[in-house]
Amino acid sequence: MKGKTRMDIGNRIKNLRLSKNLTQEELGERTDLSKGYISQLERDLSSPSIETLFAILEVLGSTPKDFFDEEERQQKVIYGEEERTFYEDTEKGYRIEWLVPESNEKEMEPVLLQIEAESCFKQFEPSLSETFAYVLEGSVTVMLGKKAYEAKQHETIYFHAQDEHQIINNNKERATLILVATDSYL
Helix, strand or coil, X not given: CCCCCCCCHHHHHHHHHHHCCCCHHXXXXXXXXXXXXXXXXXXXXXXXXXXXXXXXXXXXXCCHHHHHCCCCCCCCCCCCHHHCEEEEECCCCEEEEECCCCHHHCCEEEEEEEECCCEXXXXXXXXXXXXXXXXXXXXXXXXXXXXXXXXXCXXXXXXXXXXCEEEEECCCCCEEEEEEEECCCC
């Protein structure tokens, strides 16, 4: 029909499946469908029955209303300063500002971290996460287990968090870092 756009059911199923980190085979197993049939659906070579579509949506955590909602869902790309949240621990001498709201629900958690002179950020237990930091101003000591690493302004920090770890500012001036940690439960 002219003027109307055709709903791309297959592509929507594929995008939902990928957002849940499922393979076609895994989706097929959870819905008692074959990998080949899932592939045909995603390429719009086959159309599912209403019952089959609803079963797929249930496994993918979507409602039919959300799935068929015609509004274009756009991902959030730009976050303004007014959207940030922060926590300040004056006793330990640090301030952490979450640069992306609800980033603790995402795979990466970017923060702006300020550590006052002769202060430290909290100590973390070993995990499966990876941590990246860029020192904007000042310098810090990164403790990984019993080893200490010094990073100064404009240097990059990157480590796997398999040991206890902590970032310390032993200097006479404040240190500021951009820090990104991956989700430790991946």
